[in-house]
Amino acid sequence: MTGPIVRDGVAHAPSRVVRTLILGAIGLLFAIPFVAMVEFTLRKGLAGGHDFSRWIALFQGGLTGPYRQVLVAVGNSVGLAVGTVLIVLLLLVPAMLLVHIRFPRLRRVLEFVCILPISIPAIVLVVGLAPVYSVLSRIAGSGVWTLSLAYGIIVLPYAYRAIQANLDAVDVRTLSEAARTLGAGWGSVLLRVLLPNLRRGLLAGAFIAVAVVLGEFTIASLLSRVNLQTALVVVSKADPYTAVILSLLSLILAFLLLLLIGRLGAERTRSPRHRPIGGRP
Known part of the structure; x- marks a missing residue:
């Protein structure tokens, strides 16, 4: 029996086409509100059309x-x-x-x-x-x-969730015990051993x-x-x-x-x- 298909070092990773489609759909989902906001700021009002007059006026005024x-x-x-x-x-x-x-x-x-x-x-x-x-x-x-x-x-x-996910992936207890065995104080253990691994x-x-x-x-x-x-x-x-x-x-x-x-x-x-x-x- 053959092992699992490995792409880019990850088992069962989606193909490049699938990843492109997923990222494109997510990007489009985020882009639509941005485009709508930009279009709204460029409107001339009842006169119709679009221009950058409001953007220019805001930056020329310097937010005063x-x-x-x-x-x-x-x-x-x-x-x-x-x-x-x-x-x-x-x-x-x-x-x-x-x-x-x-x-x-x-x-x-x-x-x-x-x-x-x-x-x-x-x-x-x-x-x-x-x-x-x-x-x-x-x-x-x-x-x-x-x-x-x-x-x-x-x-x-x-x-808490963001830090705990990284904390579970690092053997903090072993690292701290090894550093303490080598003579490091708790301050050095925290600043030079644990925090770099939890970056x-x-x-x-x-x-x-x-x-x-x-x-x-x-x-x-x-x-x-x-x-x-x-x-x-x-x-x-x-x-x-x-x-x-x-x-x-x-x-x-x-x-x-x-x-x-x-x-x-x-x-x-x-x-x-x-x-x-x-x-x-």
Whole structure:
């Protein structure tokens, strides 16, 4: 009997034609809304036809005047994204590693706690967070940075799954024990042994956190904070065409961020250096 058909190193991998058709269908599915948004921004209105007058006016104005709040909102969203990623990396990752290495029996408990926020509607979450934020505002102020605490909760399910998938593929316990046997401290084990092996999961979790923060509206609106999505809603009430243009630009920014993170997460293969036997390079 013959073994399974292997293409490109993967058993039962689809042919190139099938992969092209699948990727083409997915690309078309994503392209249709983008094309519709671009066409909407190019309309002249009742006069008919298309032109780039709205795009030119927006860039010539430099997002000043009524659109200046969008720049402030973008800065707020970027700061919230950085804060949320730091919360995930500094709190969630060490907790997952500690449970995986020292307390494996608590894995189900940690998984339940991290997955729980996905089952709670955002408006219910805000009702529970409102008393907490009222106390927090009296202690630390009511700056927009406080939203990162709530965002750190809502991204837990997505970041946990991304990191846990990478964690299951790496023998973390053996790596840590080997490093400790060679005399490495826990700081070196974490920074020089474990984190490099979890790079893909960490980057995936970071991107998911950034994507959730850039697209979140409900919590920011109900807690009266200004981020990108709340600013776009305000702009859309005055000029829907400009709001769609700004939405397109934010989607392009997120897409470029995805490509950047994918590039950083790609494994760097080094070509082997051949040395003559018994000689010098």
